[in-house]
Amino acid sequence: MSIISFLFVAFVGVVTVLYFGAPQRFRWLVLLAASTVFYASFGGRALVLLALSILADFALARLIGQTSQPGRRRLYLGLSLAINLGSLALFKYFTPAVRGLDTSVAWLSFARNLHILGTPIGLSFFTFAKLGYVIDVFRRQTSPEPSLGYFATFVAFFPNITSGPIERATHLLPQLKAGQPFDAARAAEGLRRVLWGVCKKVVIADRLAIYVDAVYNQPRYYSGPALFLATLFLAFQIYADFSAYTDIALGIAHLLGIDLFENFRQPYFATSVFDFWRRWHISLTNWIREYLLFPLSRGLLRKFRQRVAPQALQVVVYLAVMGLVGLWHGASLTFVAWGLLHGLYLSVELALPARLRQPPHGRWETALRLGVTFGLVSLAWILFRANSLSDAGYIVSHMLSLRGDFWSAILYVIPVDPGVSALFTLLGLTAAPDQSLRLIGLVLSLALIGVLLLADLSDARGGFLQSVSRAPAWLRWSFYYAVTAGILFLGSWGQQAFLYFRF
Amino acid sequence: MPRFILKLLLFALPVACYGLVAIGMPYYAGEFTPLRQVAAEQAASPVASLYGRAYRDDFVAYKLLSTQLRRANILALGSSRVWSFRAGLFNKAGASFYNAGGGANTISDLGQFVQALAADQAPQVLIVGLDQDWFDPAHVPTLVTSPAEALNQPAMDDQALLNTGRSAMVDWLTGRWSVLQLLTRKDPITQDHAVGIRAIMTGDGFRKDGSRQFGHLLSSPTATADRLAETRRRIEISGDRFEYADQFSPTAVAKLGTFLDECQARGITVIGFSPPYAPSIYAEMAASAHYGYIPKLGAELGRLFAAKGLAYFDFSDGHLPGITDDNFIDGFHGSEIVYSQMYLQMLEAQPDLLGQYSEAAPLVARLQQPRMNNLTLFDNDAVP
Numbered sequence: 083m084s085i086i087s088f089l090f091v092a093f094v095g096v097v098t099v100l101y102f103g104a105p106q107r108f109r110w111l112v113l114l115a116a117s118t119v120f121y122a123s124f125g126g127r128a129l130v131l132l133a134l135s136i137l138a139d140f141a142l143a144r145l146i147g148q149t150s151q152p153g154r155r156r157l158y159l160g161l162s163l164a165i166n167l168g169s170l171a172l173f174k175y176f177t178p179a180v181r182g183l184d185t186s187v188a189w190l191s192f193a194r195n196l197h198i199l200g201t202p203i204g205l206s207f208f209t210f211a212k213l214g215y216v217i218d219v220f221r222r223q224t225s226p227e228p229s230l231g232y233f234a235t236f237v238a239f240f241p242n243i244t245s246g247p248i249e250r251a252t253h254l255l256p257q258l259k260a261g262q263p264f265d266a267a268r269a270a271e272g273l274r275r276v277l278w279g280v281c282k283k284v285v286i287a288d289r290l291a292i293y294v295d296a297v298y299n300q301p302r303y304y305s306g307p308a309l310f311l312a313t314l315f316l317a318f319q320i321y322a323d324f325s326a327y328t329d330i331a332l333g334i335a336h337l338l339g340i341d342l343f344e345n346f347r348q349p350y351f352a353t354s355v356f357d358f359w360r361r362w363h364i365s366l367t368n369w370i371r372e373y374l375l376f377p378l379s380r381g382l383l384r385k386f387r388q389r390v391a392p393q394a395l396q397v398v399v400y401l402a403v404m405g406l407v408g409l410w411h412g413a414s415l416t417f418v419a420w421g422l423l424h425g426l427y428l429s430v431e432l433a434l435p436a437r438l439r440q441p442p443h444g445r446w447e448t449a450l451r452l453g454v455t456f457g458l459v460s461l462a463w464i465l466f467r468a469n470s471l472s473d474a475g476y477i478v479s480h481m482l483s484l485r486g487d488f489w490s491a492i493l494y495v496i497p498v499d500p501g502v503s504a505l506f507t508l509l510g511l512t513a514a515p516d517q518s519l520r521l522i523g524l525v526l527s528l529a530l531i532g533v534l535l536l537a538d539l540s541d542a543r544g545g546f547l548q549s550v551s552r553a554p555a556w557l558r559w560s561f562y563y564a565v566t567a568g569i570l571f572l573g574s575w576g577q578q579a580f581l582y583f584r585f
Numbered sequence: 586m587p588r589f590i591l592k593l594l595l596f597a598l599p600v601a602c603y604g605l606v607a608i609g610m611p612y613y614a615g616e617f618t619p620l621r622q623v624a625a626e627q628a629a630s631p632v633a634s635l636y637g638r639a640y641r642d643d644f645v646a647y648k649l650l651s652t653q654l655r656r657a658n659i660l661a662l663g664s665s666r667v668w669s670f671r672a673g674l675f676n677k678a679g680a681s682f683y684n685a686g687g688g689a690n691t692i693s694d695l696g697q698f699v700q701a702l703a704a705d706q707a708p709q710v711l712i713v714g715l716d717q718d719w720f721d722p723a724h725v726p727t728l729v730t731s732p733a734e735a736l737n738q739p740a741m742d743d744q745a746l747l748n749t750g751r752s753a754m755v756d757w758l759t760g761r762w763s764v765l766q767l768l769t770r771k772d773p774i775t776q777d778h779a780v781g782i783r784a785i786m787t788g789d790g791f792r793k794d795g796s797r798q799f800g801h802l803l804s805s806p807t808a809t810a811d812r813l814a815e816t817r818r819r820i821e822i823s824g825d826r827f828e829y830a831d832q833f834s835p836t837a838v839a840k841l842g843t844f845l846d847e848c849q850a851r852g853i854t855v856i857g858f859s860p861p862y863a864p865s866i867y868a869e870m871a872a873s874a875h876y877g878y879i880p881k882l883g884a885e886l887g888r889l890f891a892a893k894g895l896a897y898f899d900f901s902d903g904h905l906p907g908i909t910d911d912n913f914i915d916g917f918h919g920s921e922i923v924y925s926q927m928y929l930q931m932l933e934a935q936p937d938l939l940g941q942y943s944e945a946a947p948l949v950a951r952l953q954q955p956r957m958n959n960l961t962l963f964d965n966d967a968v969p
Contacts, residue, residue: 087743102586266589273593500748504755559596566600570607571751575744 083123085330086280093120094334101338102264109261113235120240121203128202132238138165139212140233143219147226155220162216166209173201175413204244206410208237210369215251217373224252232258241331247345247365254342262339272337274547279329281565286530287322288574290315292497293527294467301473306483307492313481316467317460318531321349324363348538353442353451355427358459375403396432401425416474420465427458492524499523501572606757607750614767615780616640616749617741623780624650627793635772635798637783637790640749644791646735648688649698651795653706657683659942662698663714664690665797666860666917669924670712672794673963680942684795690729692719692840696847697732710938711848711855717901720837720882723828762786774800796921799914802960809910816866816916820873826917829875833882838889845893854938856896856931859883861903861923863913896935900927907952911959920960925952
């Protein structure tokens with residue numbers, strides 16, 4: 083069930099009515115049932131795998147909580163790590179790798195045949211959520227959840243199971259148990275956010291995706307300006323796509339009286355790569371920092387402090403951790419390279435003079451560091467999106483060259499936009515040449531990127547949607563109808579799945 | 586909560602109005618009716634009906650499904666240049682005809698289309714239109730769904746619905762269709778039942794026998810010169826099915842030979858023909874000396890069919906009794922008057938084969954009667 087579908091709208095409507103209609107102590111049950119139905123829509127086999135993994139971690143956390151013997155506790159933790167990371171490795175990396183193998187080796191054949199189960203949707207996300215919970219129990223930062231039902235609802239919560247944000251049990255479980263009463267203002271806020279998320283997805287992200295996919299799937303057909311434009315669009319396509327999903331997930335949760343973690347904080351206003359990672363996919367960054375980066379740093383420092391300079395150890399840690407972050411996104415060298423490049427960026431930033439590691443002073447320095455950071459991040463996105471390292475190399479080495487006429491090179495990439503065509507038809511400009519339509523399409527895409535950035539700027543100054551909520555009723559409703567009209571008339575209805583759905 | 590729901594409904598009201606016009610009206614008009622249902626209703630209904638969608642061009646699948654349902658003993662197959670054969674030509678009892686024109690747009694498509702027919706769905710006689718550009722080595726076929734893919738097209742999903750809704754809304758706002766006319770669900774030319782916005786608004790669509798009704802030409806006739814202008818433009822630029830070539834493609838001829846063998850193996854008798862160009866258009870093409878491949882192709886196809894004991898007719902020059910440019914839809918699509926004359930020639934040449942299905946005298950008499958226009962021969966009432 084796509085979250086951009088009439089069926090999902092009806093589904094959320096029914097769930098909301100049932101949720102608030104149910105007695106407070108049974109509301110979690112409505113959420114669990116809804117989450118089960120939602121996840122089952124992706125396949126019964128995936129649901130079985132999810133259920134088994136929930137049972138395993140629920141039991142192991144309980145066992146950790148019931149024993150004080152360090153050895154036993156570490157054993158149960160190890161089992162949980164093995165099951166979770168093993169599932170991730172098996173379904174996400176190993177099974178796809180052996181799929182094409184012609185082998186009679188029994189265990190390889192078994193692994194190969196597992197591909198019929200597919201990769202369970204949201205595997206990367208709910209695995210980290212469950213692991214975080216088990217580790218928190220091990221560290222005694224939280225006590226094991228006594229109710230299987232609540233725990234299952236926490237893991238399978240339908241707004242965020244497929245693409246995050248990665249929640250913490252200490253943050254989500256109490257809210258699930260509280261079962262907030264209906265609040266009209268909250269509901270309006272939630273729906274506002276969902277509407278804005280849908281707009282970001284179909285009007286901005288999917289429109290940019292058409293250009294990006296055309297170029298990145300066949301980069302050698304395109305000249306420098308087209309490669310440059312597609313790379314610029316890519317940066318905003320990824321952001322609009324991923325943040326749109328987050329908006330929809332958080333909006334639905336908010337409608338139900340539940341607050342999920344914010345996942346983005348104006349990432350392209352970052353003035354360093356460290357700052358970028360405090361603003362991008364925040365729930366993943368926090369998870370990595372808490373459960374991987376800090377323990378690894380501490381461990382390595384403890385072990386090698388006498389022999390290796392701490393700075394060198396930090397470089398190793400950042401490269402290793404960011405490489406794993408790349409691998410988390412997918413079993414591809416390009417993702418790993420993307421992660422390693424960010425690891426390199428962070429390592430270099432660590433070595434910068436202290437003055438440059440502090441926040442910038444003044445507008446010019448801010449603008450310069452903003453530009454440099456955006457450039458570095460966009461360069462890394464090339465690796466994230468390219469179909470191969472060779473394609474990435476080609477794009478990087480050619481995107482600043484000009485072959486032929488500049489405007490033709492750019493406009494050649496831009497398809498005739500159905501939304502723009504519709505607009506022209508309404509204005510009676512049916513005889514407009516293709517070039518005009520393409521130029522308008524280009525201008526529209528750039529304008530929409532501007533809208534995205536303006537919304538982020540407004541967010542940085544107190545909240546874009548909050549300012550909408552404070553506006554007079556006529557302005558608020560005008561905004562709602564303008565966004566809805568934008569979705570209906572300018573939406574790119576071309577069946578583009580959410581990017582992070584694959585992870 | 587009740588007040589919140591009220592506000593939500595208030596917000597949704599204009600959106601629902603949009604939905605009613607943009608999606609509801611096209612739905613009512615039949616734009617989203619599953620093809621199987623359209624094909625089945627047209628096949629089963631004793632009355633005439635017209636099918637013509639405005640927003641989804643899936644006539645390959647439509648023709649394949651209809652052919653599978655009709656189990657006609659005579660089938661016309663090819664591109665849009667086969668559209669004008671009418672069921673009224675096959676006037677003997679026991680004759681059943683279906684026009685699958687548009688179901689095949691390349692030589693490969695011919696084979697795929699026939700392969701998709703089970704033994705009891707295949708015709709006894711197959712009249713195949715062999716477009717000249719199929720054998721033109723300079724011509725690159727436009728991407729059209731092949732018969733092999735046609736039935737695997739994805740069903741209409743939410744996104745396709747919204748795409749269609751947008752187009753429909755723009756067309757409504759610019760006056761291309763009206764709610765009142767859609768509510769009639771009638772062909773404006775014949776007042777028969779119509780499915781699809783194009784059929785209801787312009788009378789353009791496929792009749793029950795699979796032939797094409799060019800409603801826009803019947804309701805708003807245009808001058809012959811205007812109808813041939815686009816073809817002249819294509820000849821001038823050597824483009825869009827009128828690419829210059831001096832030789833035909835032997836590979837294409839070989840492919841056709843394979844197709845003929847496959848049909849013969851299935852007991853299907855093929856009658857081939859090269860469709861006509863408007864006489865003045867053909868004369869211009871011949872005079873230009875850019876289309877040397879066409880007469881050579883005619884001779885080659887004649888040899889190919891004769892070698893297999895099959896009949897072939899080269900109508901490329903459009904020279905048929907009583908036929909002028911006025912009888913053409915455009916420069917390379919003849920009307921049913923043209924195709925009726927063509928069929929009479931086929932009938933005369935193949936009395937044993939086609940004489941089982943048609944009697945020439947009534948057709949000749951009909952052609953000699955005064956007509957309302959230069960393009961149609963049969964009323965829909967005359968169509969079985």
